[in-house]
Amino acid sequence: MTNHVVLFRGINVGGKNMVPMSELGQLLKEMGFGNVATHIQSGNVILRSQLAEDALARTIEKKLGAAFKLDGSAVKVLALTGKRFQAIVDDRPAGFGDVPDMYHCDAIFLMGITAGEALPAFSPLDGVDTIWPGDGVIYSQRLSARRTKSRLNRMMASPLYKSMTIRSWGTTMKLLEMVRQQTGGAS
Structure with missing residues (x-):
């Protein structure tokens, strides 16, 4: 098992x-x-x-x-x-999730699509959002001080969002x- x-x-x-x-x-x-x-x-x-x-x-x-x-x-x-x-945790970008007071980090798990297929749904705002493709995941980081300016919610309006599920980095680490x-x- x-x-x-x-x-x-x-x-x-x-x-x-x-x-x-x-x-x-x-x-x-x-x-x-x-x-x-x-x-x-x-x-x-x-x-x-x-x-x-x-x-x-x-x-x-x-x-x-x-x-x-x-x-x-x-x-x-x-x-x-x-x-x-x-492996998803180990392969995260350098420093991802290490400064929770400065950045809000999420793992966006992909369901039946690749990171390359998912990326067009994202439109990160320079200075606020950063995304990185991974194997079966998109790593998403938002500057906490400007979190209300984040464009992450635009991804949620995409039809591709039905093939994603989001977990905070804290929840990911707890799992x-x-x-x-x-x-x-x-x-």
């Missing part, structure tokens, strides 16, 4: 597609996944499974739609092995910590 980070897109946002994390955790346990642990309400789960990433995501998506009343067009699931999640705890320090 392999550790996975499972990210849910489109649940518990703006009062729509409400899925209580306790019920989601229970559903995943009933599906036979091991060491299920949830983190905050936005849809973050750590679990163990024998399934490959894509098969795991599709299996959960099917069950999720059957178990909860959801707008299926908005909900997607992304599963990443603990090793792949670790990595949870994976490490389940594996005794290794991802």
Whole structure:
């Protein structure tokens, strides 16, 4: 069995597609996944499974739609092995996430599209926004003092946004910590 980070897109946002994390955790346990642990309400789960990433995501998506009343067009699931999640953290740009008082940093996880395909949805504002493409992720950094000027929300208006899910860098690091705890320090 392999550790996975499972990210849910489109649940518990703006009062729509409400899925209580306790019920989601229970559903995943009933599906036979091991060491299920949830983190905050936005849809973050750590679990163990024998399934490959894509098969795991599709299996959960099917069950999720059957178990909860959801707008299926908005909900997607992304599963990443603990090793792949670790690589996303390791491959971040130099200094990314290291100065949270100065910059707000997000990992924008890509679902079925490449970074090259996703980049046209972004229009960073010089001096405020910086983005870097990664493997399965876009790293986004905003100058906190000018955060209200950020153009990140323009990306959210793009049809490509349906193939992305955003996690703050703090949440990303917490999920990595949870994976490490389940594996005794290794991802």
